[in-house]
Amino acid sequence: MERDVKVRLRLLSSLRQTVGESELAIGFAGGSVESLVKEAGNKYPKLGEAIFAKDGSIDYAINVILNGRPLTESAMKETVRDGDEVTLLAAAAGG
Amino acid sequence: MKVLNFYPERCTGCRECAMACSLVKFGECNPRKSAVTVIRDEFKRYEYAVFCLQCDEPVCVDVCHQNAYTVEDGVVKHDDDRCIHCRLCAAMCPYSAITVHGKDIVKCDLCNGDPMCVKYCATNALVYEEETKEMALKRKEMVERILGTP
Amino acid sequence: MLDRKIGIVDLSRNSVKIVDMPKDIRAKYLGGRGINTYLLYKLLRKGVDPLSPNNVLILGAGLLTGTLVPNSSRFNVSTKSPETGFLGDSNCGGFFAPEMRYAGFDHIILKGKAKKPRYVYVEDGDIEIRDARDYWGMNTNDAQVSFRKNLGDVEVACCGTAGENLVRFANLRTGVKNSAGRCGTGAVMGSKNVKAVVAYGTMGLKIKHPQKLLDVVKEVEDYILGSKLTPILGSVGTPLLYEVSNELGAIRTKNSQLNQWSDSLNAENIEKEVEKMIGCSSCIVHCRHRNKLGGEGPEYTSVGLLGANVGIDDVKQVIELQNIANDLGLDVSSAGTIIAWAFELFELGIINEKMTGEKLEFGNFEQARSLLHDIAGREGFGDILAESTQAAKKFGKKSEDYLIAVKNLPQSDPHDVRYIKAFALGIATASRGADHLRSRPTLEIFLRLPKEVKERIYGKGVSPDPTSYDGKEKTVYFSDNIFAVVDCLGICKFICHGFNSPHFLDYPRFEALLEAATGMKYGRRKMEAVGKRVIDTERMFNIRQGLTRKDDTLPKRYFDDPMPMGPTKGHHIDRNEFDAMLSRYYKLRGWDEKGMLAPSRVEEIKSVGGLP
Numbered sequence: 001m002e003r004d005v006k007v008r009l010r011l012l013s014s015l016r017q018t019v020g021e022s023e024l025a026i027g028f029a030g031g032s033v034e035s036l037v038k039e040a041g042n043k044y045p046k047l048g049e050a051i052f053a054k055d056g057s058i059d060y061a062i063n064v065i066l067n068g069r070p071l072t073e074s075a076m077k078e079t080v081r082d083g084d085e086v087t088l089l090a091a092a093a094g095g
Numbered sequence: 096m097k098v099l100n101f102y103p104e105r106c107t108g109c110r111e112c113a114m115a116c117s118l119v120k121f122g123e124c125n126p127r128k129s130a131v132t133v134i135r136d137e138f139k140r141y142e143y144a145v146f147c148l149q150c151d152e153p154v155c156v157d158v159c160h161q162n163a164y165t166v167e168d169g170v171v172k173h174d175d176d177r178c179i180h181c182r183l184c185a186a187m188c189p190y191s192a193i194t195v196h197g198k199d200i201v202k203c204d205l206c207n208g209d210p211m212c213v214k215y216c217a218t219n220a221l222v223y224e225e226e227t228k229e230m231a232l233k234r235k236e237m238v239e240r241i242l243g244t245p
Numbered sequence: 246m247l248d249r250k251i252g253i254v255d256l257s258r259n260s261v262k263i264v265d266m267p268k269d270i271r272a273k274y275l276g277g278r279g280i281n282t283y284l285l286y287k288l289l290r291k292g293v294d295p296l297s298p299n300n301v302l303i304l305g306a307g308l309l310t311g312t313l314v315p316n317s318s319r320f321n322v323s324t325k326s327p328e329t330g331f332l333g334d335s336n337c338g339g340f341f342a343p344e345m346r347y348a349g350f351d352h353i354i355l356k357g358k359a360k361k362p363r364y365v366y367v368e369d370g371d372i373e374i375r376d377a378r379d380y381w382g383m384n385t386n387d388a389q390v391s392f393r394k395n396l397g398d399v400e401v402a403c404c405g406t407a408g409e410n411l412v413r414f415a416n417l418r419t420g421v422k423n424s425a426g427r428c429g430t431g432a433v434m435g436s437k438n439v440k441a442v443v444a445y446g447t448m449g450l451k452i453k454h455p456q457k458l459l460d461v462v463k464e465v466e467d468y469i470l471g472s473k474l475t476p477i478l479g480s481v482g483t484p485l486l487y488e489v490s491n492e493l494g495a496i497r498t499k500n501s502q503l504n505q506w507s508d509s510l511n512a513e514n515i516e517k518e519v520e521k522m523i524g525c526s527s528c529i530v531h532c533r534h535r536n537k538l539g540g541e542g543p544e545y546t547s548v549g550l551l552g553a554n555v556g557i558d559d560v561k562q563v564i565e566l567q568n569i570a571n572d573l574g575l576d577v578s579s580a581g582t583i584i585a586w587a588f589e590l591f592e593l594g595i596i597n598e599k600m601t602g603e604k605l606e607f608g609n610f611e612q613a614r615s616l617l618h619d620i621a622g623r624e625g626f627g628d629i630l631a632e633s634t635q636a637a638k639k640f641g642k643k644s645e646d647y648l649i650a651v652k653n654l655p656q657s658d659p660h661d662v663r664y665i666k667a668f669a670l671g672i673a674t675a676s677r678g679a680d681h682l683r684s685r686p687t688l689e690i691f692l693r694l695p696k697e698v699k700e701r702i703y704g705k706g707v708s709p710d711p712t713s714y715d716g717k718e719k720t721v722y723f724s725d726n727i728f729a730v731v732d733c734l735g736i737c738k739f740i741c742h743g744f745n746s747p748h749f750l751d752y753p754r755f756e757a758l759l760e761a762a763t764g765m766k767y768g769r770r771k772m773e774a775v776g777k778r779v780i781d782t783e784r785m786f787n788i789r790q791g792l793t794r795k796d797d798t799l800p801k802r803y804f805d806d807p808m809p810m811g812p813t814k815g816h817h818i819d820r821n822e823f824d825a826m827l828s829r830y831y832k833l834r835g836w837d838e839k840g841m842l843a844p845s846r847v848e849e850i851k852s853v854g855g856l857p
Contacts, residue, residue, distance in 0.1 A: 012488060013485060013488045013489065013511075013512070014481075016513075058693075060691045060693050060694045060695065060698070060747075061473075061474075061691055062693070063493070063690075063691070063692045063693065064692075064693065065493075068811070068812050068814075069812060070493065070692050070812050071692065071693065072692060072693060072709055072710050072711075073693040073694070073695050073696075073709060074709070087492070089488070089489060089492050089493075090489075091489045091690050091691055092474065092477065092478075092486055092489060092745065104521070107522065107523045107524035107528065107531040108523050108524060109524040109525070109527055109528045109529065109531070110526055110527065111315075111527055114312065114313040114527060115313055115459065117449060118313055118452055118455050118458065118459060119459070121449065122455045123449030123450055123451045123452060124312040124449055124450045124452060125347065125447070125448070125449025125450065126347075127446075127447045127449075128447070128449050137420045137421045137523075137541070138386065138389065138390050138393070138421060142523065196447065197447075214463070215313065215462070215463070215466070217466065217470060217529035
């Protein structure tokens with residue numbers, strides 16, 4: 001399969017430690033933000049452990065920012081384009 | 096044989112151990128009426144749990160003139176029916192591990208093998224685990240050192 | 246458990262009265278914040294000067310405080326706030342409240358004013374008013390260490406020099422870090438010539454159903470410890486929130502002129518300064534850092550408000566500032582907000598060197614540090630800043646446009662609420678002023694939380710989009726109520742449903758814990774009704790002190806200045822949308838368009854029986 005969609009994946013807060021890097025360059029066959037994040041989680045099992053919920057979905061506590069725009073759950077279906085920047089941020093609520 | 100061990104680096108000072116102990120033994124939550132006492136000082140920056148070490152050669156058994164203390168399967172047990180609440184045991188215990196609360200003498204009996212302090216410790220600072228021969232020896236040496244036994 | 250008393254300490258008359266808790270008050274308000282609020286409403290008249298002998302200061306432990314119930318360490322301190330002129334109420338953890346209960350008291354009311362410095366000593370059912378001359382003039386660490394040296398293993402809630410000097414945001418402190426931080430509780434204590442309340446107790450709390458409590462707690466504990474979030478809170482603590490807000494572009498920076506700041510204040514850099522994580526009484530989460538610089542913390546609030554907001558990006562400097570503020574007995578939230586406000590006013594030329602005595606500048610650590618000391622000592626320009634938001638009288642009308650406060654209370658936390666609309670409504674309507682711990686539906690920070698999850702928690706019609714105003718009144722309403730309930734029970738919000746996680750303790754578990762400990766049977770509705778009653782009583786108190794709809798608002802900047810940076814760029818609060826959301830919130834509460842309670846509801850609350 002062609003891997004011609006190149007994406008910068010930024011990993012923040014506790015996610016940095018999972019792969020030891022704060023940024024990954026990912027080659028991707030194309031598709032939605034959701035599928036990109038899932039693919040990354042499968043490729044890097046420790047990242048997967050941190051971002052997947054028990055049912056295999058992306059945990060609600062992971063905030064996803066696409067090219068500087070925070071995404072709601074429905075926006076996760078948007079298509080990733082070559083050169084996009086996707087940021088994953090393990091959020092926590094409280095004070 | 097299993098023993099109660101304490102790891103101070105994991106203790107957060109929360110006193111859930113003492114809350115559980117006093118609740119099981121007296122039906123109340125009272126960290127000053129518990130067989131395990133968390134000594135803590137935020138300003139001096141420490142937290143440390145004090146409890147009966149079930150000594151091999153227990154001072155409390157020796158000094159009790161009412162024979163209120165017996166050793167059963169390695170556990171030093173206190174019999175409140177025999178006790179006249181003179182508090183000598185508490186005064187003589189080299190580890191200050193016997194709690195006096197009013198007339199009550201509070202002494203760890205390891206909850207028949209399922210210590211509640213361990214069960215409610217959220218950080219595993221208190222652990223009920225097998226004593227290795229090495230630890231048993233270390234402990235005996237320490238007791239003898241403190242008592243000045245030749 | 247239900248036998249603990251109310252101690253009424255009249256400092257003017259040098260007398261103490263000890264009374265039983267009236268059953269009706271207990272049933273309607275449970276304890277802690279709820280009972281405090283009711284007592285405050287009954288004891289104070291309209292227009293009382295907060296720093297006069299006519300004000301009262303009430304310390305009230307939660308109903309489950311000091312038990313095996315996880316994280317049950319807390320008490321509330323309530324008064325008419327000298328900082329705001331409205332309700333002053335602050336919740337605090339540590340070890341003081343359990344000790345006060347073991348000493349026989351659920352609530353201690355300080356009234357009047359002592360002729361000379363005094364402290365109140367509480368031990369096993371007795372209360373004494375004692376000479377405090379040896380402690381007056383000490384800051385909060387020295388005072389506590391001295392009390393412990395002289396009196397043994399006591400717990401202390403005291404004011405620092407800031408409280409003695411009537412700084413309007415002086416707090417009450419216990420331990421190295423815990424504070425009843427907000428609303429100037431320490432200034433009220435100082436105004437009464439009281440240095441501290443000191444407690445020592447050996448009286449245990451009898452539990453109604455011991456085995457049941459052991460069982461319920463074990464289940465609850467396993468549940469909380471099983472969450473992915475708990476180990477993170479227990480190792481990193483609240484500073485992890487800094488990066489979350491900062492990356493989003495929602496960290497209050499330089500008095501909210503900016504909304505993003507340095508990565509250098511991220512939790513991973515703070516962790517390097519941490520020696521050990523410790524807990525409050527009965528805490529299973531242990532979010533407190535014992536730092537290597539001689540104190541505890543920092544919390545996210547300090548990181549943001551004594552860091553980003555004053556333009557400082559060095560972790561050690563931030564920790565040092567918060568250690569100093571804590572020792573002096575100053576609220577870090579107000580301190581960081583007021584200093585940043587002054588810095589910007591100076592930049593804008595609204596105030597000048599004639600008043601300040603020197604050039605003020607963001608990022609100047611030495612200056613921030615000496616300002617903290619000058620505020621606590623009311624020296625030079627610090628004397629003006631010590632007036633908190635009321636310094637606007639000196640700074641001029643124009644200065645109010647740059648003040649990040651609601652109901653005269655500087656905003657508590659470092660999150661810029663222009664992006665997440667529910668947070669904005671929360672700080673606008675919170676009963677003590679701009680604060681995140683009264684009603685913030687914090688789950689909105691999970692930007693992908695699905696609609697069905699939100700609707701299950703908050704009700705139908707809540708938009709999944711955090712930037713939408715739709716249905717957001719429901720999120721604040723829910724949080725307002727349940728947070729009031731946990732404040733009555735004395736449990737930390739950290740394990741409360743809807744604060745850190747949608748999977749922490751909800752009403753059914755509070756009901757089970759309450760019943761096992763006390764035998765009191767409360768179903769979901771009755772429990773929630775307590776929360777609503779607390780909110781309504783607080784509202785009645787505020788209305789009597791002159792509060793109107795126009796006080797349920799936001800800092801001007803949040804309406805009129807779009808956020809300048811990052812993913813949140815361009816967002817602000819729309820006045821019309823906000824106004825409509827506020828009306829919907831009132832309606833949900835059963836308040837009218839002006840934010841007033843129905844007369845029948847006022848009568849119902851007034852009729853709760855048995856004023857001591």
